[in-house]
Amino acid sequence: MTAARRRPPRLVFLVTAAERQIRRWIAGRGSAQTAASSGQAISAPAAGVLLHVANHPGATVGEVTAALQASPAGASGLLARMERADLVRRRTDPDDRRTVRLDLTPTGTAALDGVRAGLAELNDRLTDGFTADELATVARWLEHVTHTLR
């Protein structure tokens, strides 16, 4: 059981599996707790959008794209679905009609509390049993992954 005994497992697979498990959890239990009031599960990327737009009203699609580290196409699709779900509103910037500015709808604002609560619970579960140092290592590694493959 000593840390370095076993040949390090394939981290690629572990990350893939972990991400899918998170997605499943959000879709499943999440629908009963994360979104609580609204009743529908809000995916991690969607939650990211809600939080970003809440902190930066009038944010552009490009800003959201950067914040999520997604592709423009992916962000566009996500925002379209979120608009269909009445969570955000898209509005063409009158000063530069190429850019689209985003705002939360009342529904989106109302969903915020549930999102924050769900995120907190998820974070609690994910961090449970690990020291701050260990979690810092994990975070550093995840950032390393994101940046080294860029």
Next chain:
Amino acid sequence: MTAARRRPPRLVFLVTAAERQIRRWIAGRGSAQTAASSGQAISAPAAGVLLHVANHPGATVGEVTAALQASPAGASGLLARMERADLVRRRTDPDDRRTVRLDLTPTGTAALDGVRAGLAELNDRLTDGFTADELATVARWLEHVTHTLR
């Protein structure tokens, strides 16, 4: 910069971003290196299938599903695409015609070397700059995520 200084970033987002980055890397640079000979990028789950079936010829769909920690539906779809790409063959078990047994095609077998090489390179990049202990912590955390949300 001390480890525990900043409020721990939202691990959920980091995992999500890292997984997407891995997927992008495989699809992009991967097509030129991972699959080398065959020429087409092989996704992480597809690589998992190839390796599992190589080690367990005649494996069933259920076994692959468990190995990948995927849903039966997801595995089924993946296998359908892999069969379309001529990487695996599906054959009904004559002793129990509900189960489907899997084997690698010659193409699939030929792709194995490239897959292993790509996986090794990816693993090198992912582990670069981290000690064995740190990586063990990361692996332990990823497994914790997978299991605690189950």
Next chain:
DNA sequence: CGTTGTCACTTCGCATGCGAAATATCCTAG
């Protein structure tokens, strides 16, 4: 002013992945 390039975003075609329902096959009790 127009032409030409750049920028912001969307659309399209595809891969991946899920849950729920359908399908086909096997097994077991009566």
Next chain:
DNA sequence: CTAGGATATTTCGCATGCGAAGTGACAACG
């Protein structure tokens, strides 16, 4: 032997995500 349940896999509808190509709008040069 057969009805009913269990099991293995697929199909369907949807969400997510990407790259490439398309669209519309600004900008800069002549």
